Amino acid sequence: xxxxxxxxxxxxxxxxxxxxxxxxxxxxxxxxxxxxxxxxxxxxxxxxxxxxxxxxxxxxxxxxxxxxxxxxxxxxxxxxxxxxxxxxxxxxxxxxxxxxxxxxxxxxxxxxxxxxxxxxxxxxxxxxxxxxxxxxxxxxxxxxxxxxxxxxxxxxxxxxxxxxxxxxxxxxxxxxxxxxxxxxxxxxxxxxxxxxxxxxxxxxxxxxxxxxxxxxxxxxxxxxxxxxxxxxxxxxxxxxxxxxxxxxxxxxxxxxxxxxxxxxxxxxxxxxxxxxxxxxxxxxxxxxxxxxxxxxxxxxxxxxxxxxxxxxxxxxxxxxxxxxxxxxxxxxxxxxxxxxxxxxxxxxxxxxxxxxxxxxxxxxxxxxxxxxxxxxxxxxxxxxxxxxxxxxxxxxxxxxxxxxxxxxxxxxxxxxxxxxxxxxxxxxxxxxxxxxxxxxxxxxxxxxxxxxxxxxxxxxxxxxxxxxxxxxxxxxxxxxxxxxxxxxxxxxxxxxxxxxxxxxxxxxxxxxxxxxxxxxxxxxxxxxxxxxxxxxxxxxxxxxxx
Numbered sequence: 001x002x003x004x005x006x007x008x009x010x011x012x013x014x015x016x017x018x019x020x021x022x023x024x025x026x027x028x029x030x031x032x033x034x035x036x037x038x039x040x041x042x043x044x045x046x047x048x049x050x051x052x053x054x055x056x057x058x059x060x061x062x063x064x065x066x067x068x069x070x071x072x073x074x075x076x077x078x079x080x081x082x083x084x085x086x087x088x089x090x091x092x093x094x095x096x097x098x099x100x101x102x103x104x105x106x107x108x109x110x111x112x113x114x115x116x117x118x119x120x121x122x123x124x125x126x127x128x129x130x131x132x133x134x135x136x137x138x139x140x141x142x143x144x145x146x147x148x149x150x151x152x153x154x155x156x157x158x159x160x161x162x163x164x165x166x167x168x169x170x171x172x173x174x175x176x177x178x179x180x181x182x183x184x185x186x187x188x189x190x191x192x193x194x195x196x197x198x199x200x201x202x203x204x205x206x207x208x209x210x211x212x213x214x215x216x217x218x219x220x221x222x223x224x225x226x227x228x229x230x231x232x233x234x235x236x237x238x239x240x241x242x243x244x245x246x247x248x249x250x251x252x253x254x255x256x257x258x259x260x261x262x263x264x265x266x267x268x269x270x271x272x273x274x275x276x277x278x279x280x281x282x283x284x285x286x287x288x289x290x291x292x293x294x295x296x297x298x299x300x301x302x303x304x305x306x307x308x309x310x311x312x313x314x315x316x317x318x319x320x321x322x323x324x325x326x327x328x329x330x331x332x333x334x335x336x337x338x339x340x341x342x343x344x345x346x347x348x349x350x351x352x353x354x355x356x357x358x359x360x361x362x363x364x365x366x367x368x369x370x371x372x373x374x375x376x377x378x379x380x381x382x383x384x385x386x387x388x389x390x391x392x393x394x395x396x397x398x399x400x401x402x403x404x405x406x407x408x409x410x411x412x413x414x415x416x417x418x419x420x421x422x423x424x425x426x427x428x429x430x431x432x433x434x435x436x437x438x439x440x441x442x443x444x445x446x447x448x449x450x451x452x453x454x455x456x457x458x459x460x461x462x463x464x465x466x467x468x469x470x471x472x473x474x475x476x477x478x479x480x481x482x483x484x485x486x487x488x489x490x491x492x493x494x495x496x497x498x499x500x501x502x503x504x505x506x507x508x509x510x511x512x513x514x515x516x517x518x519x520x521x522x523x524x525x526x527x528x529x530x531x532x533x534x535x536x537x538x539x540x541x542x543x544x545x546x
Contacts, residue, residue, distance in 0.1 A: 037159055040098075040105045041149065044162030047113035048145050051169035053121045056138055057128040058544045059173050063241070064133065064184070065267060066177040069170035072544060076116035080490045080546045084116040095163040102159035112166040118490075118516075118546060125518070126542040133184060140176040145169075188243050195249035196278040202253055204233070204260040206279060207388055210272060210310050211287030211320075212303060213432040214381045215240065215263045217409045218287050221377070221385030222261050225402050229394050230258035240265035242275060249279075259392060264310060269302065272309040283391055284314035285384050289325050291463045291470070292432050304329070311337065318342060318387045320380040321349060340387040344379030351387045353379040362386060362403065370400040376413055377406055378438060411540075413439055415446075421531035428540035431460050436474050439538055444481045447534040454484040454529060455510075456521045457538040459492025461545065468495045474538075475499030479510040482536075484528075486513045488521050490546040517543070 055069040062068035077088040094107030122128060145165050152161030165172065199206075207222055209215050216238060223234040235248040240263040253260060262279055266272050286307050289300060297303045304325050311317050311333065318340040321327040330339050343349035352363045360373040360382060375382075382403075389399050408414050411429035418424045423446060427439045440455070447453035455478045459471040471492045476499040478485050487496045493514060500512050515521045518540060525535050 037102055037153075040102050040109070040159040041153060041162045043106055043109035043113075044159070044166045045149065047109040047166040048149075048162070048169055050113045050121060051166060052138070052141055052145070052173065053128065054119050055170040055173040056134060056141065057121070057123050057126065058119075058170070059137065059177055060129065060131075060134055061126045061542060061544050063267075064137070064177050064180075066174050066181070069173040069177075073116075073170035075491065076119055076546055080493075081116065081118060084118070084546075087111045087115050087117070091167055095160070095167055098160045098163050105159045105163035108163040108166055112169065116546075119544065124543045126544055133180075136183070137173070137176050137180055140179055141173050144172050144175060188246065191246040191250060192242060192278060195246040198249055198253055199260070199279065202255055202257055202260075204253070204257045205282045205392060207259060207261045207283045207285065207392075208264050208276065208279065208281035208310055208314070209261065209285040209287065209384075210264040210266070210307050211285070212290035212292040212307070213430075213435055214287035214320075214378060214384075215265070216429075217378065217412055218285065218381045218384050219261050219263045220407050220409050221382060222285075222388045224405070224407055225385055225389040225399055226259055226261075226392055226394055228398055228402055230392070231256055232259045232261060233257045234261040235263050238263070238265070241271070245275060245279060266306050266309075268297070269306045270309070272306060273312065276310060276313060281310065281314040283316045283318060283388055284310040285318040285388060286310065286326055286329070287320055287381060287384055288434065289323050290432050290434060291466050297464075300325075316340070316391055318384050318391070320344070320384055321346070322380050338391075340391065342380065342383035342387045344383055349383070351383045351390075353383040353386065355379050360403075362400070364390065364396060369396045370403050373403045375404065375406045376408060376415065376442070378435075382406065413442060418535075419526065420529065421533075422525070422529045423534040425534065425536040428537050431462070431539045433460065433463075433470050433474065436460065436538055437477065439536055440474075440477055440481050443534060443536045447481075449532075452484060452529055452533040453482045454486060454525065454533070454535040455482045455538055456486040456488060456518075456525065456535060457496070458488040458518075458541045458545070459496050460539060461491060461541065467492070471495040472499030476501075478538075482510045484513060485510045486515060486521050486524060488515055488518055489541060490516075491541060 058072045059069050077084050091108045091111035094104045097104035148165050149158065149162045152158050209219050219234050223232045226232050233252050235245055239245060239248045245262055264272050264275050289304055289307065291300060308329055314337065316338045317333055319326045319330045320343065321330055321341045322343050322345050330341050333339050340350045342351040344353055346352060347354060347363065350365055354361050358372040360375065360379060361368060362370040362373065386399055390396065411426050414426040416424050425439065425443060430436065430439060443453055461467065463470050472495045475485060475496040479500045485500050487493050497512060500510060513524060515524060529535060
């Protein structure tokens with residue numbers, strides 16, 4: 001407490017003295033000051049709890065990768081959504097002013113507790129699920145926050161530190177992810193050991209598939225082509241990491257299984273090598289290299305290196321050599337490894353699947369085994385699956401017989417007819433530039449005689465430094481094909497509008513519509529499209545994206 005004299009001059013030379021009594025940081029004294037501080041700390045604690053739930057949901061959706069919550073916080077509080085940027089400014093200002101005036105931290109508490117606007121605690125498309133792992137993460141996050149605020153309160157800095165912890169709630173969750181990592185790896189190790197033992201006992205031939213895109217479709221094609229001659233189990237959905245593949249083996253690999261098809265994904269170097277240390281591939285497939293997850297890897301060369309870990313111990317490799325980097329990888333593969341060079345363009349490849357007007361023509365080492373195969377499938381992925389089937393001993397005529405009934409992977413250019421006769425192209429699980437171009441080609445082909453051709457998209461993500469230009473290029477290409485471009489959300493809005501011409505000097509031919517959510521986009525489609533119209537839903541983002 002500080003007691004300061006202040007002279008006050010009055011009329012007729014009289015003078016008085018008053019005492020200005022202030023507490024540390026200004027404000028009321030004694031019990032009033034303590035009450036104010038307690039109120040501020042309590043408000044910030046409530047904000048920390050609300051924010052913690054939001055960022056726990058983001059961490060869960062992003063597979064508990066350290067740094068994910070903070071990265072998304074920058075997206076939400078940054079310039080993507082203008083109102084949230086204003087809120088962030090107020091919250092930071094309140095925290096700074098709390099250094100001198102504790103009550104200012106109430107502004108921080110209000111903003112952090114209510115925002116960022118649009119990111120709900122519960123979630124619409126990706127709801128919070130209170131799994132054992134999330135409960136552990138929540139407990140660690142809460143312990144970190146309580147320790148910081150309680151310690152600061154004892155030291156007399158409660159309001160300031162409480163405001164700081166509220167602002168840094170996503171960083172607290174990220175630190176908790178780091179601290180819980182060793183425990184989670186140890187717990188997962190028991191499931192992995194059980195899965196490795198089951199694989200060793202059942203002893204299926206293992207097909208491991210990776211790539212920047214095309215993994216899931218190729219996995220489905222392999223299971224279909226091989227399934228007529230052998231008992232096949234494929235890892236379900238996108239169970240393509242350590243925990244998911246261990247679960248796939250433990251829950252689905254039955255005695256007598258001849259072939260196990262494992263989709264392998266990676267967010268960084270070493271992950272596929274670790275998977276292959278207990279899932280030993282007999283056939284390793286790389287479908288494509290692209291900028292997917294580029295923001296995590298940093299360069300496409302690092303993506304190539306990470307994906308090529310799948311080849312290290314495999315006696316047979318299947319590589320889609322339409323990508324020059326995979327062609328180079330095929331050329332330098334060890335001499336002990338059998339390499340199938342497959343292509344969707346080169347008739348001279350070991351397996352060539354070439355698209356013609358009447359469908360796909362399939363040739364193996366120059367000999368055609370099928371023609372006019374009328375399926376909606378990327379030729380390179382089909383070529384990879386054919387090579388795997390032949391490597392496993394399926395007869396060429398059996399492969400040819402099953403090709404016309406190749407399955408369509410759900411939400412990957414899946415065609416249907418919706419209400420009112422609208423043709424719907426569901427490509428919502430596609431998030432790469434090559435797939436987006438292929439989807440636009442399909443829209444153009446189907447929509448030649450259509451009334452309206454509509455593209456609904458939030459754009460593509462995780463493309464690192466290429467993301468802005470890739471989305472602008474996609475919107476530019478969509479503008480040349482579609483009559484309407486419906487832009488969903490804020491994540492890529494600026495770049496999509498720039499590419500479409502709305503924010504550029506040269507306007508594109510497509511009319512642009514902006515909506516906040518996927519639900520609003522589908523409502524717009526229902527209200528505006530009818531018989532003879534075509535709509536392409538290109539990619540979808542869960543609601544933890546702005």
